[in-house]
Amino acid sequence: xxxxxxxxxxxxxxxxxxxxxxxxxxxxxxxxxxxxxxxxxxxxxxxxxxxxxxxxxxxxxxxxxxxxxxxxxxxxxxxxxxxxxxxxxxxxxxxxxxxxxxxxxxxxxxxxxxxxxxxxxxxxxxxxxxxxxxxxxxxxxxxxxxxxxxxxxxxxxxxxxxxxxxxxxxxxxxxxxxxxxxxxxxxxxxxxxxxxxxxxxxxxxxxxxxxxxxxxxxxxxxxxxxxxxxxxxx
Amino acid sequence: xxxxxxxxxxxxxxxxxxxxxxxxxxxxxxxxxxxxxxxxxxxxxxxxxxxxxxxxxxxxxxxxxxxxxxxxxxxxxxxxxxxxxxxxxxxxxxxxxxxxxxxxxxxxxxxxxxxxxxxxxxxxxxxxxxxxxxxxxxxxxxxxxxxxxxxxxxxxxxxxxxxxxxxxxxxxxxxxxxxxxxxxxxxxxxxxxxxxxxxxxxxxxxxxxxxxxxxxxxxxxxxx
Amino acid sequence: xxxxxxxxxxxxxxxxxxxxxxxxxxxxxxxxxxxxxxxxxxxxxxxxxxxxxxxxxxxxxxxxxxxxxxxxxxxxxxxxxxxxxxxxxxxxxxxxxxxxxxxxxxxxxxxxxxxxxxxxxxxxxxxxxxxxxxxxxxxxxxxxxxxxxxxxxxxxxxxxxxxxxxxxxxxxxxxxxxxxxxxxxxxxxxxxxxxxxxxxxxxxxxxxxxxxxxxxxxxxxxxxxx
Numbered sequence: 001x002x003x004x005x006x007x008x009x010x011x012x013x014x015x016x017x018x019x020x021x022x023x024x025x026x027x028x029x030x031x032x033x034x035x036x037x038x039x040x041x042x043x044x045x046x047x048x049x050x051x052x053x054x055x056x057x058x059x060x061x062x063x064x065x066x067x068x069x070x071x072x073x074x075x076x077x078x079x080x081x082x083x084x085x086x087x088x089x090x091x092x093x094x095x096x097x098x099x100x101x102x103x104x105x106x107x108x109x110x111x112x113x114x115x116x117x118x119x120x121x122x123x124x125x126x127x128x129x130x131x132x133x134x135x136x137x138x139x140x141x142x143x144x145x146x147x148x149x150x151x152x153x154x155x156x157x158x159x160x161x162x163x164x165x166x167x168x169x170x171x172x173x174x175x176x177x178x179x180x181x182x183x184x185x186x187x188x189x190x191x192x193x194x195x196x197x198x199x200x201x202x203x204x205x206x207x208x209x210x211x212x213x214x215x216x217x218x219x220x221x222x223x224x225x226x227x228x229x230x231x232x233x234x
Numbered sequence: 235x236x237x238x239x240x241x242x243x244x245x246x247x248x249x250x251x252x253x254x255x256x257x258x259x260x261x262x263x264x265x266x267x268x269x270x271x272x273x274x275x276x277x278x279x280x281x282x283x284x285x286x287x288x289x290x291x292x293x294x295x296x297x298x299x300x301x302x303x304x305x306x307x308x309x310x311x312x313x314x315x316x317x318x319x320x321x322x323x324x325x326x327x328x329x330x331x332x333x334x335x336x337x338x339x340x341x342x343x344x345x346x347x348x349x350x351x352x353x354x355x356x357x358x359x360x361x362x363x364x365x366x367x368x369x370x371x372x373x374x375x376x377x378x379x380x381x382x383x384x385x386x387x388x389x390x391x392x393x394x395x396x397x398x399x400x401x402x403x404x405x406x407x408x409x410x411x412x413x414x415x416x417x418x419x420x421x422x423x424x425x426x427x428x429x430x431x432x433x434x435x436x437x438x439x440x441x442x443x444x445x446x447x448x449x450x451x452x453x454x455x456x457x458x
Numbered sequence: 459x460x461x462x463x464x465x466x467x468x469x470x471x472x473x474x475x476x477x478x479x480x481x482x483x484x485x486x487x488x489x490x491x492x493x494x495x496x497x498x499x500x501x502x503x504x505x506x507x508x509x510x511x512x513x514x515x516x517x518x519x520x521x522x523x524x525x526x527x528x529x530x531x532x533x534x535x536x537x538x539x540x541x542x543x544x545x546x547x548x549x550x551x552x553x554x555x556x557x558x559x560x561x562x563x564x565x566x567x568x569x570x571x572x573x574x575x576x577x578x579x580x581x582x583x584x585x586x587x588x589x590x591x592x593x594x595x596x597x598x599x600x601x602x603x604x605x606x607x608x609x610x611x612x613x614x615x616x617x618x619x620x621x622x623x624x625x626x627x628x629x630x631x632x633x634x635x636x637x638x639x640x641x642x643x644x645x646x647x648x649x650x651x652x653x654x655x656x657x658x659x660x661x662x663x664x665x666x667x668x669x670x671x672x673x674x675x676x677x678x679x680x681x682x683x684x
Contacts (some may be wrong), residue, residue, distance in 0.1 A: 012366055013449040050545060051683045074548040084543035086471065088478035100467045127478065143543075180661040296679055331602065352630035359626055362617055372679045373613050377627065379676065383668055384631050391634035395641060421653045 001025050001150060002182055004048065016042045016205045017054040020056070020181035024199070026150070029173075029183040031197035031214075033190065035230050040186040041049065041208040047184065048078050060151055067217055072080055073104060077144030077152045081159035083136045083226075087129035091139050092234060095146055101189050102147040118172070134165035150177065154185040158192060170196065189230060190223055204230050237430045246425035250276070253418035261415075267331045271314060272326040276422035278316045278347065280430045283381055285312030285354065287434075301445070302370040307378050309355055311439040313430055318351045342393040349388045353381040366448070401457030461553050468544075468557025469564065475684070482530060488549040489575045490523035498580055505537070512581045513643035515634060519573060520596075521603070525625050526565050528607040531547040531562050532615035541615075541681070566600050588646050595646065597661035599639035600674070602669060606631050609648035612680045618631060638662045640654070 002024040009017040011102060017039045024030055034040050039044040045051040045114075048056055049069040060066040060072045078084075085094045104110050113120045118138040121174050129135060154173075158166055177183060187193040194200060194214055200208040200222070207228045217225065254272040261268035288430035291307035294300070324334040325344045339345060357377050411419065476483055497515040501507060535541035544554055574592075578585045585592060610627045614620040642658040 002613075010474065011368075037387045048546060050542070070548045070550065076546070078546050080539070080542075082539040082542075084546075086475055086540055087538060089471070093474070097467060097471050098547065100542070100544065101464070101549045103548075154608045164554060229488050254574065296676065349630055349633050349682055352633075356630055357627050360613075360623070363623065368509070370618065376609070376613070376676045376680055378608070380631060380669070380672060383672060384634070387634045387661060387665050388663070391637045394657050394661070395637050 001061060002184070003059040004047070004164060005057050005059070007043075007046060007053040007058060008087055009039070009046060009051070011053045015206050017046075017053070019156060020208060020209065022183070022201070022211060024182050026069065027177070027179040028199055029177055029194065029197045030185070030199045031193035032184070032186045032201045032203055032224060033193060034186070034203035035066060036201040040203055041155055043203070044078075044153050044184065044186060047151070048076055048153050049073050061178075066129075069133040071107060074147065075150045077147065077149035078146045078155070079140055079153070079157050083128075083140045085128055090125045090127050090211060091131075092124045094139065098143055099146055102227065104147060114146045117145070118142045129204060134162070134168060137161060137165055137169060138172075139214075141169075145176075149181045151184065154183070156188065158187060158189055166192075190191060190226060191219055194219060194222055202226060202229050214226055235440055236435060238416055239315065239435060242249035243425070243428045243432045245343045246428050250425035251423040253421040256306070256317055258415045259412060264332050267328060268326045272418055272422040274321060274328060275419060275428040277324070278321045278343075279423050281314050281317035281321060281347075281350075283427065284317060284434075285311045285350065285385070288314065288354075288357075288378045289308075289382035292375035292382075294377045296379075299368075302369070304374065305438060305441045305445075306434075307375065308361060309441060311378070313438060315354045315358065315429070315435045317349070317426070318347060318354065321347050321403075322351060328413050340396050342389065342396045345387045345392050345396070346385070349392070350385060353384065357381060397445065460678055461550075461556070462490070464549055464553045464567055465557035465560060468554060469548075469561045472558070472561035473564060475534070477503035479658075482527075483568070486527050486565075486569050489526060490519045490569055493519035494573070494577060494580060498566045508581065509644070512583070513640045515581075516573075516643060517599075517640050520570055520600075520639075521575075521629075521632075521636065521637050523526075523569055523573075523637050524579050524600075524603055524607065525628065526613040527565050528562060528604070528628075529614065529621060531565075532560060532611045533606070534622070536615050539672070544555075545681060551681060554681070555608065555612075555674055559610075560606055562608050562611075562642055563600055566604060567597070570668050583647055584629075588649075591652070592643070592646055593641060595642045595655070595659070595662075597622050598666060599635050600661060602635045602662060602665040603632055605666065605669040607670075609677060611658045611682060612677065628663060634661055634665055644669060650656070 004020055004022050007017055007020045008015065020043060028098065032040050032043065042051070046053050046065070047060070049058075049065055052066065056074075061075060063071040063075075065072060085185065086097070092102065092115065095114055096107060099107045099111055112121070112124075115124050118141055120139060123131070123135065126198065128139060130138065143203060157169060157173075161169060166179045170192065173183070173185075185196070194217070197214045199211070200212055200214045200217075201208060202225075211226070250272065254269050254365075258269070258272070260266055287310040288307045291303045291310065293302040295307065322344075325341075325347070329338045329344075331334050337344070357374065360377055361370065361374050364373065413454070494515060496646060497511075497518065501511050501515070532541065535544070545551075577583070592594055607624075607628055610631075612676055614624040614627065638658040638661045642655050642662075645654045645658075
C-alpha cells in the first residue's frame with residue numbers, strides 16, 4: 001500500500017507539487033489525470049523513489065522514501081512509454097539482467113514464466129531491436145512484473161501505441177488488478193483511464209483538484225468536470 | 235562588520251603598497267622587479283584559500299543541500315579564478331627579467347597554478363552550460379570536490395616532472411626571506427585576503443538579489 | 459562480495475552489449491590507430507626526437523580514444539532510458555558506478571592491447587622484455603583515468619554539449635595521470651632501471667585510490683534526479 005503525506009516538490013522556487021496527501025490500499029487501481037505540467041510524472045517519480053520530495057514523505061508497505069528507498073525500489077514496478085530495455089540484448093537476457101539486479105530466485109524459472117505470461121516465449125532469444133512496438137511494450141510489462149512488485153506505476157503507458165497494442169495493454173492491465181498489488185497510472189486518455197481505474201484523481205498546477213471513486217462518474221460527466229477543473233486559472 | 239570590510243581593504247592595501255615599495259629592502263640579485271613578489275604570492279595564497287572555500291561549501295551543499303552553500307562555492311570560485319589569472323600574469327612578468335623566459339616550466343608552482351586555473355575554468359564552463367537547477371548545483375559541487383582533491387596530486391606529479399625535465403631546479407620561494415621582506419609579504423597576504431572577502435561579499439549580494447528576483451518572477455507566474 | 463557480484467552483472471551487460479555492436483569497439487581502435495599515424499607524420503619517426511615524443515604520442519592516442527568510449531557508455535543508457543531502469547532497481551548507486559567503471563576499464567584495456575603492437579611496429583620498439591611492467595603502468599593509469607572519466611561521463615550525458623564538455627572537465631583533472639604515464643612509459647622505452655619508475659607508480663596509485671573512493675561516494679548525486 002501507498003501512503004503519501006503532504007508531499008511538496010519545488011524546482012527552485014517553482015512549486016511542482018503542493019501538499020499532496022492520499023493513500024491507496026492493496027487491490028486498488030488509481031488513475032491520475034491532468035494536463036501537461038500538472039506534476040503527474042514528478043509525483044510518480046517521487047513514489048518510485050527516483051526523486052526525493054522537498055517536504056513530506058511517501059511510505060510504501062511501511063518503508064520510508066527518505067531512509068529506505070532501496071527497499072521501496074525492490075517492491076515497485078515502473079512502466080513508461082519508453083521501453084527501458086537494451087536493444088542489443090535478447091528478451092531473455094534483458095529479463096535475466098534485471099532479475100539479477102532485484103536478486104530474484106529461482107531466476108531462470110521466473111524469467112521463463114514472465115516471458116510466457118506476455119506470450120513472448122517463442123521470441124525469447126531474439127534481440128529486441130527486431131521486436132515490434134507492441135512486443136517491446138509487452139516485454140516492458142514483463143520486466144516490471146518480474147520482481148512481483150506490490151506497487152505498479154504506469155506513466156502514460158498508452159502513448160505511442162496503435163489501437164491493437166492498446167487493446168492488449170488494456171486487457172493486460174485488467175488482469176493485473178489483484179489483492180496483492182496497487183496500481184497507479186497517469187494518462188491523457190480520459191476514457192481508458194476511467195474504465196480501468198476504481199479511483200480517479202485530477203491533478204492541476206501541482207495540487208489535487210479531485211479524488212473520488214471512479215464509479216461516481218459516467219464518461220461524459222467526468223469529461224465535463226475535468227474540462228471545468230483544468231480550465232480554472234487559479 | 236560587513237560595512238567595515240571595504241575600509242579595511244583600503245587601509246591594508248595602502249599598508250601593503252608601503253610594505254612592498256618602501257619598507258621592504260631591494261633584493262640584491264633581482265633588483266626592484268622582485269617587489270612584484272608580494273603581489274604575486276599574496277594573490278596566490280588567497281587563490282588557494284578561495285578554492286578551499288569552494289571545496290568546503292561544495293561538500294556542505296552535497297551534505298545539507300542548501301542553495302546558499304552552492305552560491306558561496308560559485309562566487310568563491312569566480313574570485314579564485316580572477317586571483318589565479320593575476321598570478322599567471324604576474325608570474326611571467328617576474329620570470330622574464332629574472333630567468334629570461336616568460337614561462338618557466340621548471341617552476342612547479344607556476345605550472346601547478348596553470349593546471350589549477352584550467353580546472354576552475356572548466357568549473358565555470360560547466361556552470362555556464364546548465365540551467366538553474368539542483369542538478370547544476372550538484373554537478374558543480376562534485377567538480378568542486380574532485381578538483382580540489384586533485385591539487386596535491388598535480389603538485390606532486392609536476393614537481394617530479396620538472397625535476398626530470400630540468401636537472402637544475404629553479405627554487406623561487408625557497409630563498410630565505412629577510413625579516414622585513416617577510417613582514418611585507420604577510421601584510422600583502424592579509425590585504426589580498428581582505429580583498430577576497432570583500433569581493434566574495436559583493437558577488438554573493440548580487441547572486442542573492444538574482445535569486446530573489448527569480449523567486450518573485452516564479453511566484454507571480456511570469457516564468458514560462 | 460555481494461557488491462562485487464552485482465557490479466559484475468553490470469560489466470557482463472555492458473560488455474555483451476558492446477560485443478553485439480562491435481562497430482563501436484572497432485571504430486575506437488581505428489581512431490586510436492589513426493592518432494598514432496597522424497602523429498607519425500607530424501613528428502617524422504626514426505629521427506632523434508623519437509624516444510622523447512613516442513610515449514607522449516602513445517598516451518595522446520589512449521586518452522583521446524578513452525574519452526570517446528567514455529562518452530558512449532552513458533549516452534547509450536540515456537538514449538534507451540535504461541539508466542532510469544537501473545536507477546529504479548534496488549542496485550545501490552555506488553555499485554552501479556563500480557560496474558560501469560570496470561566495464562569502461564576493460565573496454566579501454568582491450569583497445570590498448572590492440573594498439574600497443576601497432577605502436578611497437580610503427581615506432582620500432584621491442585616491448586616484450588618489459589611487457590609486464592608496461593602492463594602495470596597502463597593498468598594503473600587507466601584505473602585513474604576511467605575512475606574520474608566514468609563520473610564525469612555520467613554528468614556530461616545529461617547535457618547538450620556533452621561531446622566537448624567531457625574532455626574539458628576531464629583533461630585538467632587527469633594531468634597527473636598523463637604526466638606519470640608518459641614519464642613511466644618513457645623510462646621503460648629507454649630501458650631505465652625500475653627505481654626510476656617508482657615515483658610515477660606512486661603518484662598513479664595515489665590518484666587511483668583517491669578518485670575511485672571519492673567517485674564511488676559522490677556518484678549518487680550525479681545520477682539522481684533532483
